[in-house]
Structure formats: structure tokens, C-alpha cells
Amino acid sequence: MIPLVCLEPMQASVGVRILKRAAAVLAGVAAWGALAAPSFAGCSRPILVPASPLGQMMIVHSDTGRVEGVYPELLRDIGKAVGCTFEFRIVEPRVRAEMLVASGEMDVFVGAVRNPERDVWGRFVPLMEVEWKLVSHSPSRPPPATVGELLAMNGIVFDAVRGYNYGAAYRDLLNALDERHALDLVADPQTVVRKMQMGRADFSLMPPGTLDGALDAAEASIEFRKRVRLSHLAGLPHGVTGVYLSGSLKAEDAALLRQVLTQAARDGALLTRVHQALPAADAASYGALPASSAH
Numbered sequence: 001m002i003p004l005v006c007l008e009p010m011q012a013s014v015g016v017r018i019l020k021r022a023a024a025v026l027a028g029v030a031a032w033g034a035l036a037a038p039s040f041a042g043c044s045r046p047i048l049v050p051a052s053p054l055g056q057m058m059i060v061h062s063d064t065g066r067v068e069g070v071y072p073e074l075l076r077d078i079g080k081a082v083g084c085t086f087e088f089r090i091v092e093p094r095v096r097a098e099m100l101v102a103s104g105e106m107d108v109f110v111g112a113v114r115n116p117e118r119d120v121w122g123r124f125v126p127l128m129e130v131e132w133k134l135v136s137h138s139p140s141r142p143p144p145a146t147v148g149e150l151l152a153m154n155g156i157v158f159d160a161v162r163g164y165n166y167g168a169a170y171r172d173l174l175n176a177l178d179e180r181h182a183l184d185l186v187a188d189p190q191t192v193v194r195k196m197q198m199g200r201a202d203f204s205l206m207p208p209g210t211l212d213g214a215l216d217a218a219e220a221s222i223e224f225r226k227r228v229r230l231s232h233l234a235g236l237p238h239g240v241t242g243v244y245l246s247g248s249l250k251a252e253d254a255a256l257l258r259q260v261l262t263q264a265a266r267d268g269a270l271l272t273r274v275h276q277a278l279p280a281a282d283a284a285s286y287g288a289l290p291a292s293s294a295h
Helices: 009-035 070-082 094-102 147-152 168-179 189-197 208-217 222-227 251-266 269-277
Strands: 047-051 059-061 066-068 086-090 108-113 122-130 133-136 158-161 183-186 203-206 229-231 239-246
Touching: 047 070, 047 094, 047 108, 066 070, 070 086, 070 108, 070 251, 070 269, 094 108, 094 239, 122 251, 122 269, 133 208, 147 168, 158 168, 158 189, 168 183, 183 189, 189 203, 189 208, 189 222, 203 208, 239 251, 251 269
Parallel strands: 047 086, 158 183, 158 203
Antiparallel strands: 059 066, 108 239, 122 239, 133 203, 133 229
């Protein structure tokens, strides 16, 4: 065990993350042990998953090709239990990852919100409820409390990540910001953080887990991390996030993946990993599916 009491603050933080990930692995093995039964015939071929940065939900190491985080580790546990192999291919930016699943070249698009355009090419599997939080960093200006207050602010820059789609209310917000010339589209969450550190962006909107990973990826300073705020923005409803399965999957493979992913949502295997990977305050933004969405 890492002696955290002897480490500097930054080292201690890394140590805590290592211990949390180890605990998540053990929890995942326990949660999925019951699935290792002869009734699961496994997948007919390797399942291809495009990997693009999603903070702690999907961590991409472009230099080494490693992919880790909540979703990859969950899928690997599922694969071991039911006889499926998941192959992760690094694809950036995220909008290209979606295009590859839409075209049938890859199979599973993770961390997605349902919308009619995606329903044309894939099958949505809802997994958990999440609140996207307003990200701000100015110590002298309180963040707006509502969508109306945000839109009434002058001279702001709101950064949004291309390919992120949090639902109709989010798209309406971006359209309104664009009409006010206050919207800047960027490639990834860490670019949002870097621009904020340079004073070139004021606000963004993302899940806490995404921000947490972006701060690490951008190597944000301790001083900047202390200034960053996550706050509720009234006027944007909580969303349901999950995965899209490509329509090119064999029916048997798609049915198996739907079954085991839905079970991961129902029995808490996914939320267990989320709560292990994120600080408690951030993990509180993720919850079990409302009854109306769990189908």
C-alpha cells in the first residue's frame, strides 16, 4: 500500500487514484463473477470501440496507445465474463469516433446521449443519469445560475467541444450563444481547460468526470484548479447517458451487449466504477437511471 501520509499533496492525489482504481477493479470482478455462465456464448468477433478522451470515463494515452478509465475497464470486465473481446482504437477528435460507429466501421460509441440523428444508425443503451455542470474559473465574477442569466451576459466566450451532444436543451443553448457570437467550438475538453488558463474562455459545460480528466490531461496548475468552479445551471435538465451500438453488429452480438450493459446499469457495476474513479462531490452528479429511462 502506498504510504500517503508521507507524500506531497500532488503525489498523495496520484496515490489515492491508484488505490481507487485497484478497488474498482476488485469491485468489477465481484459484480461480474455471476455472469461467467455457460449460457453466454460470447461475441462472434472482436468488438471495436473508438477511444477518444472523456476525462475519467475514458482516458487515452496517445503516446503509448493505452486506453483506460471507467468505460474501458467496465467493458473489459464484461468481456472476460461473457466471452467478448473489446478492441480499443484511439480516434480523435470525438466527432470522428462517432462517424466511424455511424458508418459501421466500429461498433460501440460510449458516453453518448440519445438523439434522433444517432437513432438512424444505431441502437441506444441507456446506462445512467448525469447532470452536466457549468464550468467557470473567475474568482471575481459569480457564475450565472440559469440559462437566461448566462445568455444575458456580455463579452463572454463559451467553449463547447465538437461532437459533444447533451440533448435538445444543450443544442438550443449553443445555438443561442452562437447567435450572440459568444460560442467557440474546440477539439477536446483539455483545450477548454488550456484556453481558460490563458484567459481566452469563460464558461463551458461538461460532466464532472470529463472536467476531472481534462484538468489532468492539460496539466492544469494547482492555482488554476483552486479557481475552477462546477455549478448547477437551471434550465438544463439532467440527461441520460449510455452507449450506442452500431447497426452493423450481428443481431446476436447486439442483443448480448444490450443485455450485459443493461445489467451493469441495474446492478450498480457501472456506478461503482464511477464512484471509485471520481471525487465524491463529482460522483454525486451521476446516478441510477430513472424508471422511465431504464429500458
